Amino acid sequence: MKEIIISPSILSADFAILGKEVNTVSEAGAKWVHIDVMDGHFVPNITIGIPVVKSLRKATDLILDTHLMIENPEKYINAFVKAGSDIITFHYEACKNISHAAEVISLIKNSGAKAGISIKPATKPEEIFPVLDKVDLVLIMTVEPGFGGQEFMHDCAMKIPQIKSHAPENLIIQVDGGINSITSRICTSLGANSLVAGSYIFSHNDYKKAVASLMPGYTANE
Numbered sequence: 181m182k183e184i185i186i187s188p189s190i191l192s193a194d195f196a197i198l199g200k201e202v203n204t205v206s207e208a209g210a211k212w213v214h215i216d217v218m219d220g221h222f223v224p225n226i227t228i229g230i231p232v233v234k235s236l237r238k239a240t241d242l243i244l245d246t247h248l249m250i251e252n253p254e255k256y257i258n259a260f261v262k263a264g265s266d267i268i269t270f271h272y273e274a275c276k277n278i279s280h281a282a283e284v285i286s287l288i289k290n291s292g293a294k295a296g297i298s299i300k301p302a303t304k305p306e307e308i309f310p311v312l313d314k315v316d317l318v319l320i321m322t323v324e325p326g327f328g329g330q331e332f333m334h335d336c337a338m339k340i341p342q343i344k345s346h347a348p349e350n351l352i353i354q355v356d357g358g359i360n361s362i363t364s365r366i367c368t369s370l371g372a373n374s375l376v377a378g379s380y381i382f383s384h385n386d387y388k389k390a391v392a393s394l395m396p397g398y399t400a401n402e
């Protein structure tokens with residue numbers, strides 16, 4: 181089996197010591213860090229933005245996996261990439277139609293970052309089939325975007341094989357929302373190869389154990 185990429189979501193980290201938190205998940209074995217950007221319009225919450233990405237870029241070599249839960253994503257792509265984002269994932273629902281989504285993907289790729297497209301729980305996977313060969317990553321939301329600590333929506337996980345069967349071999353299929361040591365197994369067995377986890381990792385007293393426990397082959401006494 182190919183490597184599973186764990187992307188700890190800093191939404192559940194202690195922002196007063198963010199650099200330290202990110203270094204701790206890096207030491208725990210994570211290679212990516214997930215940055216949830218919310219604008220209070222696309223989702224009913226406001227979080228962080230470009231200045232935080234810029235500071236994190238100085239603090240870590242981890243892949244900065246940036247999840248834009250914002251309207252008009254095209255306006256901010258260059259600024260996020262300039263600040264240090266390696267991956268920019270935007271929401272299909274923030275676009276007027278699939279051609280608009282294709283334009284956003286081109287903008288991301290032309291800026292030098294990897295491009296991801298995300299779908300909310302109510303969006304059918306077939307809506308994004310036309311752009312699967314253009315993106316590096318598909319992010320399947322397994323909760324309503326907006327907040328950490330929500331319960332995993334099992335129905336959404338069934339989108340994983342649907343996307344996988346229409347996707348190029350090297351597409352990264354990421355899931356986000358309610359991921360823990362049990363739901364991670366459901367997602368990886370259905371074909372996901374990247375897991376975002378916020379509250380599960382950052383509420384654990386041992387981040388290393390938490391990261392390791394999301395891997396398919398983990399057994400509790402390791």
Ligand code: DX5
Pocket residue numbers: 189190191192214216247323324325326327328329330356357358359376377378379380
């Ligand atoms: C929710 C965010 C998630 C969130 C996940 O809108 O996109 O990345 O941090 O949090 P948990 O893992 O706690 O469900």
Ligand code: ZN
Pocket residue numbers: 189214215216247356376
């Ligand atoms: Zn996210």
